[in-house]
Amino acid sequence: xxxxxxxxxxxxxxxxxxxxxxxxxxxxxxxxxxxxxxxxxxxxxxxxxxxxxxxxxxxxxxxxxxxxxxxxxxxxxxxxxxxxxxxxxxxxxxxxxxxxxxxxxxxxxxxxxxxxxxxxxxxxxxxxxxxxxxxxxxxxxxxxxxxxxxxxxxxxxxxxxxxxxxxxxxxxxxxxxxxxxxxxxxxxxxxxxxxxxxxxxxxxxxxxxxxxxxxxxxxxxxxxxxxxxxxxxxxxxxxxxxxxxxxxxxxxxxxxxxxxxxxxxxxxxxxxxxxxxxxxxxxxxxxxxxxxxxxxxxxxxxxxxxxxxxxxxxxxxxxxxxxxxxxxxxxxxxxxxxxxxxxxxxxxxxxxxxxxxxxxxxxxxxxxxxxxxxxxxxxxxxxxxxxxxxxxxxxxxxxxxxxxxxxxxxxxxxxxxxx
Numbered sequence: 574x575x576x577x578x579x580x581x582x583x584x585x586x587x588x589x590x591x592x593x594x595x596x597x598x599x600x601x602x603x604x605x606x607x608x609x610x611x612x613x614x615x616x617x618x619x620x621x622x623x624x625x626x627x628x629x630x631x632x633x634x635x636x637x638x639x640x641x642x643x644x645x646x647x648x649x650x651x652x653x654x655x656x657x658x659x660x661x662x663x664x665x666x667x668x669x670x671x672x673x674x675x676x677x678x679x680x681x682x683x684x685x686x687x688x689x690x691x692x693x694x695x696x697x698x699x700x701x702x703x704x705x706x707x708x709x710x711x712x713x714x715x716x717x718x719x720x721x722x723x724x725x726x727x728x729x730x731x732x733x734x735x736x737x738x739x740x741x742x743x744x745x746x747x748x749x750x751x752x753x754x755x756x757x758x759x760x761x762x763x764x765x766x767x768x769x770x771x772x773x774x775x776x777x778x779x780x781x782x783x784x785x786x787x788x789x790x791x792x793x794x795x796x797x798x799x800x801x802x803x804x805x806x807x808x809x810x811x812x813x814x815x816x817x818x819x820x821x822x823x824x825x826x827x828x829x830x831x832x833x834x835x836x837x838x839x840x841x842x843x844x845x846x847x848x849x850x851x852x853x854x855x856x857x858x859x860x861x862x863x864x865x866x867x868x869x870x871x872x873x874x875x876x877x878x879x880x881x882x883x884x885x886x887x888x889x890x891x892x893x894x895x896x897x898x899x900x901x902x903x904x905x906x907x908x909x910x911x912x913x914x915x916x917x918x919x920x921x922x923x924x925x926x927x928x929x930x931x932x933x934x935x936x937x938x939x940x941x942x943x944x945x946x947x948x949x950x951x952x953x954x955x956x957x958x959x960x961x962x963x964x965x966x967x968x969x970x971x972x973x974x975x976x977x978x979x980x981x982x983x984x985x986x987x988x989x990x991x992x
Contacts, residue, residue, distance in 0.1 A: 592730040606633075633656070640668050686820075698795075699871060702799055706798065732765045734833075752839045754788065754792045755844070756834075758850045765793075774799060791953060791954065800820075840856065841854065841856070901927075942961035946965045
C-alpha cells in the first residue's frame, strides 16, 4: 500500500484498502473557520446532535475575515465563540491567540504524522507535509464528524511526483509546486493523493514541504503527502501534542501516474491570471507592472518566508507605484519577526505589516484590488475576482520574487537587484 492507503486503512479498522473503495474512517482532528464553521454549526444542531464526539479534537479558528471587518463577519465569528463555549471546546483560537489555520496547527503540534484530518477549508491538504492524510471537506461533513468522530471517503488513487537535481538560487517549494501545476493542469491530479518524493524533497525544509502540500488542491488533488523522515522528526519533536506514527509507502505500491522533474531546470516561476496552472518563468514577465504585493497566507506566511523577503528588501524602498502588505501567518511568527527586526526592515522599506489574517488572499479585507489593479502575491489562487474586482488580476510567486517585484514596481527577480 501507499502511505495514504496505510493511513486510511489504519483509521478504518482494515488491514488493507484499495483505490476506489468506499470506507468509513475515524478522524483525529476536525477543523473549521469563520466562513465554514457557522454552516457546520447550523447542520450539527439540525441533525439533533446532543454533544460533540470529543471536545479536544475540534478546532475553530476565525482567520478569514478576522479581525472582524464588518458586522456580517462579526456575527460569523460570534457563532464560533458561542458554540465553543457551549460545548467546552478546548481548541478555539480567538484573535490574539490565533493565526492562519494551516500555519497555526503544525506550529502548535496539533497535527502530527499518521493523522487523519478533515477541515472545512480546501487547503487542509497542507498537513500532508508531516506525513498525515489531510483533506478539505464540506461543512455538512464537518457537522456529521463533530457528532460522530467519523467521515466517509472513496480511497483516492495515488500519483507520485519525483524531484531530483539541485535547486537554483531563490527557487523553493513554491516554485516546485507551481511548476508541477503548470505541467499537469488544475485537474491533473483530480481526486488523487499527490505523493512528493526524490532527493530535492529529502533536502527541502519543512516550510517548503508545507507550501507544496498546501497547493496540491490547486492541481485538483484530494491531498498532498510526503513520507516522513528526519526533517519531519526534528520538526515534530518537542511540539507534538499527541503520539504519532510514521508510515511509508511500500516499494510495490501502485501509482496511477509517476512524473519526474529535474529541479536544475525549474526557474523562479510565476502563475499568471486566471489559473494557478498558467505558469511562466518570472524572468519572462519583466514588462508586467504591478500595484500591490502581498507576502503572507497559509502558503507563504511562515517565518522563513518573511526572512527571505526581508533579505531581498533590506536597505531598499518599495516602489512608489506599489503598496506592499506583509502578513505573518501566526502570532508566534509575528513576535519572532519583531525580535529578528524583520518588521523594522519591512517598515523601513515602506511596507505595511498586518496582524495574522487570511485577509487579501480571498478578497476578504486588508488589500482588496480595484478595477484594473494588478497584484503579485505569495498566496495560492488567482481566479477571476479572487482579490477583489472581477477586472483585477492576481499573479502568484514565491516570497523572494514578490519582494524583488515590490522594489522594481513590476514582476522581476532578485538577480535584477544584484542578489
